[in-house]
Amino acid sequence: MNEVIRLLPKTVKECIQKLPEHKKDLIEEIRLRVQRPIELLIEGSPYTLNNQVIFSAQEARELIDRLSEFSLYTLEEELRRGYVTIKGGHRVGLAGRVITQKGQVKMIRDISSFNIRIAHQQIGAAVPLIPYLYNRGRWLSTLVIGAPQTGKTTMLRDLARLISQGVRNRQIFSRKVGIVDERSEIAGCVKGIPQNELGHRVDVLDACPKAEGMMMMIRSMSPEVLIVDEIGRKEDAEALQEALNAGISVIATVHGSSLDDLIKRPTLKSLLEGCIFQRFVELTRDKRAGRIRRVLNENGKSIRLIGEAT
Amino acid sequence: MIKIIGACMIIASTTGAGMFISRQFSERPKQLRQLRSALQSLEAEIMYGLTPVKEAASRLSGQLPKPLSLFFEKLAVKLSEEEEAVTLQSAWKESLEAFWQQTALQKNEKEIMYQFGATLGKHDSENERKQIRLALAHLEREENEARNAQSKYEKMAKSLGLLAGLLIVLLLL
The missing domain is CATH 3.40.50.300 (P-loop containing nucleotide triphosphate hydrolases)
Structure with missing residues (x-):
């Protein structure tokens, strides 16, 4: 979870840190959309954080900067597939404007939606x-x-x-x-x-x-x-x-x-x-x-x- | 006796100044060449290793000779600071600013490096490569110019220093 929080822009980070501890552990998804409030998915049901806090385009850029360690070219393959796997096995899904080349997806530009899926490995499931x-x-x-x-x-x-x-x-x-x-x-x-x-x-x-x-x-x-x-x-x-x-x-x-x-x-x-x-x-x-x-x-x-x- | 000591001092100081100026002329093309090879290494890191800028910078700081390694070292340190406001662009600018004083490099190449830094990390590797090539071409032009200036002025600055000293001494005698 800390690996995810470290990446988040300041405002989002603060909002999530205000949540009670037991809720924080149950977060399945953090959904960020440009110019929309932050949405969390907790135990399968949506949960909107403070409506006043809007995720801005600037913050989206910051987030992508941090995901790529300031080096967008390292995410080329990921931007083609539409998701990035980060430390801890969590996964960030991306959506935005897609650039195609010869009919194939080349990359996603102007990323406007992030879906951070928190990985919960279920040890003993099998x-x-x-x-x-x-x-x-x-x-x-x-x-x-x-x-x-x-x-x-x-x-x-x-x-x-x-x-x-x-x-x-x-x-x-x-x-x-x-x-x-x-x-x-x-x-x-x-x-x-x-x-x-x-x-x-x-x-x-x-x-x-x-x-x-x-x-x-x-x-x-x-x-x-x-x-x-x-x-x-x-x-x-x-x-x-x-x-x-x-x-x-x-x-x-x-x-x-x-x-x-x-x-x-x-x-x-x-x-x-x-x-x-x-x-x-x-x-x-x-x-x-x-x-x-x-x-x-x-x-x-x-x-x-x-x-x-x- | 005092006169002779004074004259020696004047000649020594003007010669020193002349040497310093001529060194600037000889250092600049050398550092420009190092800068170009640094960018070429960066290109290799980006194109073939898809290495993030931070890692590439710390690797380059180990490979390069002295004044240039300071720049990449600083850049790597700045990028690993876990601060909110750090961006690659701001870190690039600050490191460039801090390191520039220790070099013989001039305004033109500083401008080139600024412009290159503004695009670094913003594109896919194909475009990064184009940007690096562009910066390299600009730097090469500067290097040629610097070489011309070196062949024209390096020796002249040296002898001019000595001669100016002699002139002053003769006038004062």
Whole structure:
């Protein structure tokens, strides 16, 4: 949290510091828009700070100066993608006027909206999954399925942590983990160094295209478990096949509500037909993100959840 | 006896002044060349390393020879101050101002450096490169001029100092 507060312009900083301590810890997003009051998202509901305090264009410039350490050219790639990952794994989303070149986004100029998402790593989120995904000394290839905001990435991150650290009380030894982090969300890297707690045995290819990154990882880092976010393109299937042939388990996420839903999507068909994945985990969101709805085996049959009424 | 000592002192002081002026003529092209190589290193840092200005400045301050390293050192220190009002532009200006007195550099190149500082860190690397190239071209022109002035005036300033001293001594005898 301090990493974020340090960046903020003075007026915003003061406003947030006036909040009571327990509220401050629950902030999920800080939204700043030029010439609008400051909005916070606390526990999923919006919370407008003092209406008198308006975020000015000057302050927006200051904020971007500080994000880039006074060197805008260091953010070229980030300005093309529309977000910056900062120390602590927090992420600042940007919106404003987009400059295009040959039909492709070149950068965002005149940035007018900032969305600072505070990262809360949920340590232990994936513990209930361990008995389903670990079998006879190896982690099974798994696809985590969920709609946006259901906690797929949180789950993935925690799985990465569990795999690289091992689980002492279940006699699961630690493994080498390779993460291909195309959107810098799993590891939250700053200058290549993961900001989230992921254990010692993790190698991260930050901001690398997935299919290519998976091949690179397999060739160069010999991971035992490969972790990727949001698969779905044709090239991904090939890379996944390659990983399996090399005896590497793959844990990936995909957008969707359920397995049946995925089978209808043409781009995913080849992925699912190849019997690549041995487990499917479906996530939903009720009051909070990350509820496990079902765990399915390779044939799409549901495996009963422990403690669930039959 | 006193007369001779006085005469020696006059000659020594005017010669000294002449040497000082001629040194300015020889130092300026040298420092201009260093300044250009500093900007070239900065360009490399920006283009290939995408290094933030602060880091680039502290790295350059280690690489460069004396008067110039002071500028980048100061810049790096100013930028790492955790103050509200610090901007790259203000830090650049202040460091430039403080360091300028210790050099043989003149107003023209100061203007060039000001203008370059005003654009630094505001653009993508392609544009930064253009700005650096522009500053380099301007500095090169100044350097050529300084070299011309050096070949014309360096020796002259030296001998003029000595001769002026002699002239004064002869007049006073």
